[in-house]
Amino acid sequence: MSRMPAGQYIPGRSPVHRLDARIKICGFLILLAAVIGAGSWAGYLWVILALAAILRISGLPLRPVLEPFLRLWTFFLVIFLMNALFFDGQGGIWSWWIFHLSAEGVRRGFSVVVHVALALVLGNLLTCTTAPMELMEALKVFLRPLKLIRVPVDDVAMILSVAVQFVPTLLEEADTVKKAQIARGARFESKKLTEKAASFIPLVVPVFIAAFRRADELALAMEARGYRGKRKSPKRKSACLQAPDITALAVCAAVFAVQFLLIHI
Amino acid sequence: MPVELKHVTCTYSPGTSQEIRAVTDLSLKIQDGEFVAVMGRTGSGKSTLIQLVAGLLEPDSGQVLLDGLDIHARGYDRSALRRRVGIVFQYPEYQLFEITVEKDVAFGLKHSGLKPEEISLRVRLALERMGFSFEEIRKESPLCLSGGEKRRVAIAGILAAHPGILILDEPVAGLDPLARREFLQMIRQFQEEGMTVIMVSHNADAVAEYAGRVLVMAEGRLEMDGDTRTVMSDLQRLRSLHLDTSAAGQAAELLRQRGVEIPDQTVRYDELLGALTEMMVKS
Secondary structure, eight states, X not given: OOSOOTTOOOOOOSHHHHSXXXXXXXXXXXXXXXXXXXXXXXXXXXXXXXXXXXXXXXXXXXXXXXXXXXXXXXXXXXXXXXXXXXSOTTOSSEEETTEEXXXXXXXXXXHHHHHHHHHHHHHHXXXXXXXXXXXXXXXXXXXXXXXXXXXXXXXXXXXXXHHHHHHHHHHHHHHHHHHHHHHTTOOOOOSSHHHHHHTTHHHHHHHHHHHHHHHHHHHHHHHHTTOOSSSOOOOOOOOOOOHHHHHHHHHHHHHHHHHHHHHHO | OOEEEEEXXXXXXXXXXXXXXXXXXXXXXXXXXXEEEEEEOTTSSHHHHHHHHTTSSOOSEEEEEETTEETTSTTOOHHHHHHHEEEEOSSGGGGOOSSSHHHHHHXXXXXXXXXXXXXXXXXXXXXXXXXXXXHHHTTSOGGGSOHHHHHHHHHHHHHTTOOSEEEEESTTTTOOHHHHHHHHHHHHHHHHTTOEXXXXXXXXXXXXXXXXXXXXXXXXXXXXXXEHHHHHTOHHHHHHTTOOOOHHHHHHHHHHHTTOOOOTTOOSHHHHHHHHHHHHHHO
16 A cells, blocks of 8 residues: 555664563553643643654654644644634634634633644554554453453454454555556546445455455464364463563653643642 | 556655565566566566556656656546556456446446447457356356356456456466466467557466566566567576476476487477477487
8 A cells, every 4th residue: 555544553673662562551551641631831841742752762754653633634623613612602702603712712622632632643652663463462461350250351352463463464455456446447536425435336345355255264274273262372471571661661650740740730 | 559668666655664666777668469478576576567557556766658658647548548458467356346247347438438339249248258158147246156257257347448458467376277278378369469468477388388578577677578488498597586487498408408409499388399299200
């Protein structure tokens, strides 16, 4: 695919890439709390600085990490306007019909947009630096307690990891089918909405069929190798945490602590 | 409709860590009515080459010319290009989607501006060409046919547009020997009727037997380019590129090593057979 979906794993060898996925998820949650907690200029500045520092260390190119923000600009604009125009019913600066522009509304709108945007960037930092399989393994560790209430964690994890593994394959398949249909005269660039929707049928039907075919083949291959849903999957020896992992977690906690102080002082 | 590539370079995911140079500074020209085989290992740039010719990939630098016109120039009629260049991808059966075979074959002609009668005539001819009885197959669901039938229906869908250039990516993969021979003979028939054929194949026997010219790709560059005899008889170079050589070519080499006088550049089965018969008659 010429255009990669945003947030896709970008292989690298930076310290951020090498961290244990479990630690990255913990750090992600702590930093997310710091982002959500930010409520003052100093608070915004602090998390932006922290994220910029991580981005710098991770050595990621700027575009894939910041791209979703650019793609979602209409979404951000709508949130901002909704807040700015409807927050204060009494109206502050300017009023017309049902619209009331207020200073408080503008402030609210700005803060919501900044929060969502920063959370998006943070999420991208996690997924861009962690291979999907590592993420799945880490999630499995965190989901383990659910076994106590009879949630089939292993099966869910297997389903998730198979799904994740199939994404690139299906994207590639979709790309080939699209090219094949274009080559025989399909048009995907129609302006009319109904025609546009109809033009996707030649793409969607073959990709769906391919997905089912692959699923069948995989199921057969798994059965042939003796996969039983119920049996305990061989436990992979989980790697011990290294010094950098602990440090990273401490840094995340420090970022959060500073944010906490900024809120309460 | 001669096709010409001029200093074409094409890169996947440029600017990221996964950047791949698919082809580098590629120049070549294919004349009308040629049967060109493209050989090369996986990742050597074969698929990129054929997609460039079909106008499905845009080069980063260089030009792709069809009839002397740059197909990526502003104002070039891209949809006419689609009808003039047909491309059969590997496993073309996976592109079928319509409710009936007839509709699927007609799909590519929907935007062609042809009259409905003309379209249905072309669909009938294309299907008959691929060995179907039109009346029997037209109402079948393409998804319920056998693998080989699906492939033939998919190719009929490409032939219905009457392309002047037909590009095939590994067309005989997964076909049994008889079906393979029938298929290749049909392709040769198209070529004899004036179509330009570009075929990607690993099958050295098929290449030696049917192609008139062979291009060998290695690491995004054109490693060898010449008539089939010259390229296919250079066994050492082909082997050093980890490519297959034709069975007849290998047999000729073995016989020569044992002192049997087989003419140079024997790469085809019938040539080898001819040379051997001649020798037996002489002795």
